[in-house]
Amino acid sequence: MTYIAKPTLHHPDLPTNSVGYTRRDYEGKISTLCAGCGHDSISASIIQACWEKDIEPHRVAKLSGIGCSSKTPDYFLGNSHGFNSVHGRMPSVLTGANLANRELLYLGVSGDGDSASIGLGQFAHCMRRGVNMVYIVENNGVYGLTKGQFSATADKGSKSKRGVINSDEPIDMVGLALQLGASFVARSFSGDKKQLVPLIKAAIEHKGAAFIDVVSPCVAFNNHPGSTKSYDYVREHNEAVNRLDFITGREEITADYAPGTVTTVRQHDGSMLRLRKLAADYDATDRIKVMNYLQERAAEGEVVTGLLYVDPEAQDLHQHIDTVDAPLNQFGAGDLCPGSAALDKINAALR
Amino acid sequence: MKPTDISNPDYFHKVVDCQWACPAHTPVPEYIRLIAAGRYSDAYMVNWYSNVFPGILGRTCDRPCEPACRRGRVEENNGEKPEPVAICRLKRVAADYKDDIRPRLPQAPAKKNGKRIACIGAGPASLTVARDLAPLGYDVTVYDRDDRAGGMIWSQIPRFRLPMEVIDEEVGYVLNLGVTFKGGVEIDSLKKVIDDKFDVIFVGTGAPRGRDLELPGRQEAAKNIHIGIDWLSSVSFGHTDKIGRRVIVLGGGNTAMDCCRSAKRLGGEDVKVIVRSGFDEMKASPWEKEDAQHEGIPILNYLVPKAYVHQNGKLTGMTFEQVKAEYDAEGRRKLVPVGGPDQLFECDDVLVAVGQENAFPWIERDIGVEFNKWGLPVVDKVTFQSTVPNIFFGGDSAFGPKNIIWAVAQGHEAAISIDKLCGGEDPKLRPAPMVTLMSQKMGIHEWSYDNAISNDHRYKVPMKDQKIALKNIKVEVELGYDQKLALAETQRCLNCDAQTVFAPKLCIECDACVDICPMDCITFTPNAEETDLRTQLKAPADNVEQALYVSDTLKTGRIMAKDEDVCLHCGLCAERCPTGAWDMQKFFLEMTHAGPGCRNKPQRRAA
Numbered sequence: 040m041t042y043i044a045k046p047t048l049h050h051p052d053l054p055t056n057s058v059g060y061t062r063r064d065y066e067g068k069i070s071t072l073c074a075g076c077g078h079d080s081i082s083a084s085i086i087q088a089c090w091e092k093d094i095e096p097h098r099v100a101k102l103s104g105i106g107c108s109s110k111t112p113d114y115f116l117g118n119s120h121g122f123n124s125v126h127g128r129m130p131s132v133l134t135g136a137n138l139a140n141r142e143l144l145y146l147g148v149s150g151d152g153d154s155a156s157i158g159l160g161q162f163a164h165c166m167r168r169g170v171n172m173v174y175i176v177e178n179n180g181v182y183g184l185t186k187g188q189f190s191a192t193a194d195k196g197s198k199s200k201r202g203v204i205n206s207d208e209p210i211d212m213v214g215l216a217l218q219l220g221a222s223f224v225a226r227s228f229s230g231d232k233k234q235l236v237p238l239i240k241a242a243i244e245h246k247g248a249a250f251i252d253v254v255s256p257c258v259a260f261n262n263h264p265g266s267t268k269s270y271d272y273v274r275e276h277n278e279a280v281n282r283l284d285f286i287t288g289r290e291e292i293t294a295d296y297a298p299g300t301v302t303t304v305r306q307h308d309g310s311m312l313r314l315r316k317l318a319a320d321y322d323a324t325d326r327i328k329v330m331n332y333l334q335e336r337a338a339e340g341e342v343v344t345g346l347l348y349v350d351p352e353a354q355d356l357h358q359h360i361d362t363v364d365a366p367l368n369q370f371g372a373g374d375l376c377p378g379s380a381a382l383d384k385i386n387a388a389l390r
Numbered sequence: 391m392k393p394t395d396i397s398n399p400d401y402f403h404k405v406v407d408c409q410w411a412c413p414a415h416t417p418v419p420e421y422i423r424l425i426a427a428g429r430y431s432d433a434y435m436v437n438w439y440s441n442v443f444p445g446i447l448g449r450t451c452d453r454p455c456e457p458a459c460r461r462g463r464v465e466e467n468n469g470e471k472p473e474p475v476a477i478c479r480l481k482r483v484a485a486d487y488k489d490d491i492r493p494r495l496p497q498a499p500a501k502k503n504g505k506r507i508a509c510i511g512a513g514p515a516s517l518t519v520a521r522d523l524a525p526l527g528y529d530v531t532v533y534d535r536d537d538r539a540g541g542m543i544w545s546q547i548p549r550f551r552l553p554m555e556v557i558d559e560e561v562g563y564v565l566n567l568g569v570t571f572k573g574g575v576e577i578d579s580l581k582k583v584i585d586d587k588f589d590v591i592f593v594g595t596g597a598p599r600g601r602d603l604e605l606p607g608r609q610e611a612a613k614n615i616h617i618g619i620d621w622l623s624s625v626s627f628g629h630t631d632k633i634g635r636r637v638i639v640l641g642g643g644n645t646a647m648d649c650c651r652s653a654k655r656l657g658g659e660d661v662k663v664i665v666r667s668g669f670d671e672m673k674a675s676p677w678e679k680e681d682a683q684h685e686g687i688p689i690l691n692y693l694v695p696k697a698y699v700h701q702n703g704k705l706t707g708m709t710f711e712q713v714k715a716e717y718d719a720e721g722r723r724k725l726v727p728v729g730g731p732d733q734l735f736e737c738d739d740v741l742v743a744v745g746q747e748n749a750f751p752w753i754e755r756d757i758g759v760e761f762n763k764w765g766l767p768v769v770d771k772v773t774f775q776s777t778v779p780n781i782f783f784g785g786d787s788a789f790g791p792k793n794i795i796w797a798v799a800q801g802h803e804a805a806i807s808i809d810k811l812c813g814g815e816d817p818k819l820r821p822a823p824m825v826t827l828m829s830q831k832m833g834i835h836e837w838s839y840d841n842a843i844s845n846d847h848r849y850k851v852p853m854k855d856q857k858i859a860l861k862n863i864k865v866e867v868e869l870g871y872d873q874k875l876a877l878a879e880t881q882r883c884l885n886c887d888a889q890t891v892f893a894p895k896l897c898i899e900c901d902a903c904v905d906i907c908p909m910d911c912i913t914f915t916p917n918a919e920e921t922d923l924r925t926q927l928k929a930p931a932d933n934v935e936q937a938l939y940v941s942d943t944l945k946t947g948r949i950m951a952k953d954e955d956v957c958l959h960c961g962l963c964a965e966r967c968p969t970g971a972w973d974m975q976k977f978f979l980e981m982t983h984a985g986p987g988c989r990n991k992p993q994r995r996a997a
Binding site: 043050070262 | 908958
């Protein structure tokens with residue numbers, strides 16, 4: 040780790056966003072991760088995305104579990120709410136928080152160990168319930184904190200730093216998320232901020248369970264030849280199906296692209312996503328086709344990235360269970376516990 | 391853009407803005423670190439080798455380094471008023487707190503090399519030539535019309551800015567190198583000096599003639615109209631010790647500032663400076679203007695002097711015409727009268743400080759030394775050689791009035807020429823300076839320099855109580871930093887000589903450096919022409935004076951482009967680099983000085 044704090048001096052021309060903050064205001068403490076860790080780039084992308092979206096830091100709750108990736112919320116959004124939960128339990132803590140206060144913007148940060156091993160069940164239920172959140176998995180295919188064992192997302196046949204070949208099938212987080220009903224599914228690469236930042240912005244905008252699997256090389260234990268999660272491998276096998284160029288509110292989009300190359304996805308709340316197609320005939324709104332496509336490309340050894348699936352009509356947990364509009368944490372004791380007279384009335388109605 | 395050629399010594403030299411801006415190229419960050427470490431004597435010696443008069447310059451230098459200092463740019467939009475590091479006053483700290491450094495000075499060899507050098511004028515240029523040549527065995531004789539050596543350093547700079555002890559000490563270091571000083575000798579003929587069979591003559595007589603201002607009433611009121619630099623030296627000599635109650639100083643340069651502040655101490659109660667131009671265009675350094683205003687001296691601008699007003703042979707005031715500045719299409723300034731009657735300012739004395747010039751009535755025009763149409767000698771800009779091969783000029787006498795530090799730099803260069811000439815070499819063929827670039831890595835995240843960035847604002851130099859300071863012209867106004875303040879000020883230095891050196895072969899393009907850089911200096915981007923590249927960086931690189939450091943093409947086809955402009959040299963890019971593609975390497979430049987290092991021929995080994 041670095042001994043000195045990151046200097047607070049910033050570039051003289053550093054711009055402020057519409058809520059009056061510079062990008063530097065969205066930073067956290069200096070990272071204690073290994074130098075060159077992909078996770079730090081993801082932190083930088085989250086910072087960039089929140090700045091660009093003019094998000095007020097106090098409107099964000101960032102939650103995580105245990106692991107290298109789960110340490111990162113300390114390194115961004117230093118002025119937001121944070122909760123570092125038990126290993127693998129971020130989804131249920133986040134779900135609870137979301138139920139209690141639906142007004143915050145929920146950002147869950149997890150890793151392949153936290154979400155694909157110990158927390159796989161939590162991940163699954165969070166997705167199928169449609170908790171309104173951004174779920175980022177910083178996926179490096181390796182247990183970095185315990186010195187480089189394969190994680191559950193390591194590809195079969197890939198080689199560890201010590202030369203061991205992985206014989207287990209990998210858990211495909213994107214495939215799971217699609218099956219489980221996530222309404223926004225994307226994959227990206229920590230080394231491609233141009234792709235990642237718009238995806239995070241779109242995920243923030245999306246109302247429902249938004250899942251982003253970010254391949255994030257572990258420079259210490261998984262960045263060698265034979266690894267399928269190294270900078271070089273991902274760059275060589277990265278197949279982006281689309282580029283997310285614009286995310287807007289309800290305003291008109293005016294930009295020129297050749298007809299047929301751009302798809303505009305209007306979401307339920309009126310916001311629009313503009314996708315520039317890179318793969319022909321790729322339809323990001325057809326869940327079944329997407330799942331087939333991903334399986335095919337994975338069999339070819341390709342790492343498909345981009346906004347893979349989006350359900351424009353997505354609903355979230357609050358709509359499913361029909362909660363009241365006011366956040367529950369704003370109710371007073373009198374509202375929540377109306378007293379024995381009210382209870383008697385209810386009981387009487389059921390007799 | 392083509393990849394940056396970092397093997398060119400100028401590339402990293404330019405990054406050290408202060409050193410690049412200094413005429414003598416003093417390694418500023420190096421001595422500031424030494425001061426921070428409490429190694430004042432070492433800091434002094436680094437200065438002494440480079441600029442000969444650290445104690446003097448630490449009080450009086452025109453500080454071309456400070457406007458260039460990166461700290462000033464870095465602090466823009468980062469809090470209060472951006473200010474450079476107090477480089478000049480830190481130099482004084484080295485001089486103030488050093489131990490006896492005399493044992494560390496070079497000594498003249500017992501056996502001289504048989505070459506005789508005459509230096510005419512004992513100002514900073516000549517003394518630098520003497521300092522460089524005497525230790526090499528040259529027999530150097532320095533002439534001056536005054537009894538003491540130092541030239542304008544002591545005659546024109548008032549004592550409240552520069553005490554005599556400091557001058558005596560540092561001029562003494564030079565004269566004690568076995569230099570012969572002949573004071574009180576007015577040289578009235580260069581021919582006579584030539585006839586004395588010197589091998590080389592160096593003319594360092596400065597710009598000794600103050601410009602006069604001929605206006606109606608000049609003759610009649612002559613008794614109360616004084617030429618600035620003459621008056622200052624008369625004060626320095628002790629011939630003048632008082633002035634009228636109301637004083638007008640004409641002129642906007644540093645001499646005018648010295649004049650008004652001196653007048654204030656010699657009985658001038660109502661002293662004002664009146665300049666033709668605007669306040670901002672005045673030639674005086676901003677800090678000298680500040681110091682004058684701080685002492686309650688108003689500076690009135692846009693007033694063109696019209697006449698000296700007098701009564702019965704006594705000056706009673708001056709009239710001025712109010713003007714304003716207008717700029718034509720080419721941006722040239724014109725001063726246009728605003729109309730209305732001339733303004734009268736009453737006064738008892740006028741000090742004219744409107745410029746100074748060189749004067750060479752003592753150089754015969756038939757001995758081969760050619761002069762140009764402005765009356766300046768024709769001098770080679772690199773070698774300082776005149777049209778007579780063994781006669782050199784340096785300092786103000788060569789290219790007109792400048793500051794001490796320029797005289798020193800030119801003296802060093804002239805000494806090289808003289809040494810080469812005497813060794814039978816062509817003074818035009820000069821070896822480049824020595825440059826070393828060395829990694830400062832001490833551990834995984836440890837550097838041999840203090841890379842934490844201080845957020846402190848520039849520290850003010852403590853001053854003497856004004857009541858005391860204004861009473862006595864010999865009381866030094868500035869007390870200088872104490873050691874604690876000096877340490878705090880040193881921490882503002884960004885160590886710009888700790889260079890960010892990039893090795894493209896090692897880079898895996900993980901973006902760690904981009905993410906950590908507090909100033910957004912680093913970008914990985916497709917290559918482009920410089921003008922386009924400057925706009926497509928993470929932060930636009932608008933300061934074209936500052937270089938872009940561009941790498942070879944990397945694996946992804948992109949390049950690394952770093953804008954040097956506001957880099958803090960904090961080394962975080964190197965700390966966060968997993969492969970060591972970034973390294974912090976100290977750039978050290980050793981200027982070529984007279985002696986074996988400046989010669990092309992292999993030298994005979996000393997027996």
